[in-house]
Amino acid sequence: MKRQVPLVLCFVFGIAMIFTQFSPHSFSQGIYEEVIRWALIIGPFALVLATVTLIQTHTARIRRRTEHWQYSFVVFAGLIVMVLIGIFLKPQNPMFEWLYNNVQLPMDATMFSLLAFFIASAAYRAFRARTFEASLLLITALIVMMGNVPVGDLLSNDTASKARQWILDNPNLSARRGIILGVSLGVISQSIRIILGIERSYLGGGD
Amino acid sequence: MPNIDRRIVFILVALAVIIPMLLSVNLPVSVSEPTQKFYDYVEALPAGSTIMIAFDYGPSSLAELNPMAKALLKQCFDRDIRVIAITLVVDAPTLANALIQEVAAEKEAVEGEDYVFLGFRPGPVQVILGMGIDIASVYDTDYNGTAISEIPMMQNITNYDQIDLLVDFASSDTIESWIIYANDRYNQQIAAGVTGVIIAQMFPYLQTGQLVGLLSGILGAAEYENLVGAPAKGMQWINVESFVHLLIVILVIIGNITYFIYRTREG
Amino acid sequence: MDFWSLIGIWVAAFLTLSIYSVLYRDNPFYRFAEHLFVGVSVGYGIVLSVYQGLVPFALKPLWETVTTGAPEGFIKLIPICIGLLFFARLSPRHTWLIRYPIAILIGYGSGIAIPNVLRANIFEQTRGTIAPFAEIAAGTLSGWGVVEAILMVAGVICTLTYFFFSVEHRGPVKWLSKVGIAFLMIGFGSAFGNTVMGRVALLIQRVDFLLGDWLRIIS
Structure with a gap:
């Protein structure tokens, strides 16, 4: 269940996407379109990973009192303010846009201009x-x-x-x-290895 | 060999930007072939054509890509070319929406008839492929929540078959995804405006025709503003850029001269 | 200019200068701005991912299925449930469950990549390398164009030779590889020259903001 099922899922979806692209038959195209819809639906949930990782990193910094740990509160403050305003008032709200235009945008642009x-x-x-x-x-x-x-x-x-x-x-x-x-030859060979279950690093460690 | 404090270099760079900006230097800009190709392709589109513009960049790249996006939007609205705007980048929607609204207001373009901003959807490859099947299956509403079925200009648009040109303003590998999945699989014509970092890697695609035109960073923006006849930030900034490039070239030459002098002395 | 726009410009100017202060040395202003940037960016990303991702692809279909009870809506519940497995990351005992959606996305991504990358990046690029020779044969390319066509083929072959590690780089292979390195260096030099242009443009934009929008010294 923990390793074999993901390997089978990876194989099935990989093979399905390869074969359906070569067959114009309506059944094959139906599968192709359905898999793309599935990917569109599953994809957005991946944001949980990034968010949890960030929260865990900064929580650990605060707990361990590492150097400059106090600034992790600033991370949380920025995050919470944006999320609260954005979720309750929607991204098109002028207050959310104000924060983007006058806080996020200048910092992002300036950070990269340091280069x-x-x-x-x-x-x-x-x-x-x-x-x-x-x-x-x-x-x-x-x-x-x-x-x-x-x-x-x-x-x-x-x-x-x-x-x-x-x-x-x-x-x-x-x-x-x-x-x-x-690079493309590398991508193709790596993709084949992933589909065939030879490359399994995406499963991570553990059993 | 001796090294000067790097903060002196920082001050020189800052001065090389500030002084020309205060003096408003204005040197002529010639037009390169990839920019001309881009412009000619858009000019050849008849009125009523549809261009899809992907604003695939965030605030960290707006300096290079906003000016060219503005110039293209002006050209489109002037020529009655309809614009469908989208983004594959999560930190772009507010920025892209503001830019489109600004140019639309200037050109008196009507939302829903001349242009529409559909917003962001996560998962670049599946979004590109999904729109090849049916744009409405990916974007059921525009950015403001209006159902796509209620937007007049979207009535006869199902997928890439009705899009005459796709323009990707890109700061990352989204442009390669567009080429691989939209151009190759759906035969969608693509032009690109890219940041300096990825200009060099676009040329193989330009030679094969997988890209019909290319705008190269702030230089491409200045060239396009020149062609469209609407000089703005691109033209202004490429002139300022001249002085910083000159400074860096001089610094490299001085660095190398001192290096060779010291190497000769030390045998 | 209204009050909030004015405040916005001052906030943006303060944050811009806070970040530039690191050019002198690391300091609390920079650290504050740096951390605020991380938090605000992730917060913005969460909001947009929810409203432009989860809502249209998961929550809306889920709501429609629940309210209408249409049978076709239940098919959409399968990928939604698979997507929900990402939340297993929150429970150490059940973290392994996120392998399911990851495996589907990776399998799908690999499957979709193989034929498309093969066509767009291998066949098309190879065709592009050979195409000028068809023009030479047809007599539409001559003179300097012929030299450039030969240079292009030579460059591609030599660059690929440099990346070809299955044989030892000795004799002719070594020389081809050395020429390949020369081409690569020119490629990287081009990238560096263009990168300088890009990075400087970012700086110019910020200075334009400070001198124009904030200090109003330039128009």
């Missing part, structure tokens, strides 16, 4: 032409960076944007295609 500072600092400290390969990476990055902005064209008489486009369209395309092919 602009760190990327500039890292570029100065670590971006070195130590080897041939590193030099290729560095030169390409500089060309693309200058080709991405109007001042690059101004300084190079329109060469920068053309060089950038050529790099993206040619050597970059080849490298990316190689990666896509490699």
Whole structure:
């Protein structure tokens, strides 16, 4: 019950999705559509996992009095306020939207914009032409960076944007295609292993 | 080799943004081929066509994607192209809804007739595949709760067969899901506007025609604003961006010169 | 501008500056904003997942089935019950039950991926690599285009060779692999150049907010 049934379910749903995609018969298409509906219904419940994990992590921090444990109360405060207002007043409510626009949005945008500072600092400290390969990476990055902005064209008489486009369209395309092919073969082989029950890590530990 | 305090670099970066912003620098922006292809495809659609726009980005990417989304919406409303907006990203609905309402108000587009925002549904792959069967099976109401059967512009729309172009504004791998499941399985034409991080990986799909056009980050936004004839934040910000890129290039060059000097000295 | 919009701008500016304060060094303002961000984001995610996920896909059909008693509605109860097994995570003794919905979603996802990834990412990408040669044969591609077509095939083969670990990288394989690394480096360089553009754009947007919406120095 604990391991065999999930393996069987995984196999049945996996095989069903493969075969029904190759058969235009109405019975086969009926199964295909029904499985997609099932996935649509089951999927949203997965949010329980993320929420429980977050709550457990911060509850443990408070209980163990780890460093900066007091801030876990801030996590709970933000979470509870958003959930209470959102659930009772709905997401379209102006108060919920106000919190999103003036609290969540600026923090999210700012948090990621910090990377602009760190990327500039890292570029100065670590971006070195130590080897041939590193030099290729560095030169390409500089060309693309200058080709991405109007001042690059101004300084190079329109060469920068053309060089950038050529790099993206040619050597970059080849490298990316190689990666896509490699990753996709990996995805397919892993999917086959999952369906056949060879790969079982998704079952987690325990019996 | 000596390293300056990284906070000095931080200050330089901040100044490289603030000063050009105060001076309102305005350099011309040329248009790249993937942007031109995107624009031409939309321009070739007859009035009354339907575009589905997926706002697959949250606040962390709005700087790059909001300007291009605005420019596209303006183009659509100007040309009487109907817009069905959705999102596969949980933190996007409020942001996307506000953006659509803003442009719609500016262009006097009517909700339910010229555009509709269907909102978010979890599970990207099943949402994409589900809409291939029947959009109403995934979205039975729009974002505000109006039944899809009561929305005038949705009356003759069942699935991708009635969608002339799908545009994904993406900050993550949703664009690959759209390509794999909507383009390949349902033959849906797709164009994309993506963040800087994933621009490079889009080019194989552009060459095969799996993408009919591509807007590349804030540069793509500026180019599109240029094409649509509505210069706004994209044009303004790409000019500011110039100075930060120049600064980073100079920092890299200085870093390398000092590195080689020290390496030579130390033998 | 109304009162709440004004307050909103000041709150947003305070939180923006609190996060930027970490650039000087770690401090309570940053830690406060960082933790608030986590809580608010998850809270927003829960609300949207409930109203845009659980309500239309589970609660509404459940309610309709209960009120109308339509037999076809009961079929929908099966996936709803399977989905409810995610709540088994709350009870340590019954946690294993979440394997059922996970197994269904993973099995479904794997099954759906195999044929579609094969077609979109293997066949289409291979076709794209060879297609220019059909143009060369038809005489529609010449000159520099031929060079680019050859470069593309060479790049793809060399990159794949680098990832091919079933043979030892010696002799010709080693050289092909080295060329593959060169292509990869150009690919990563392109990604870095574009990433810089992306990250800087985020910063510009925040500065635009601070100077424009908050301080009103720029229009």
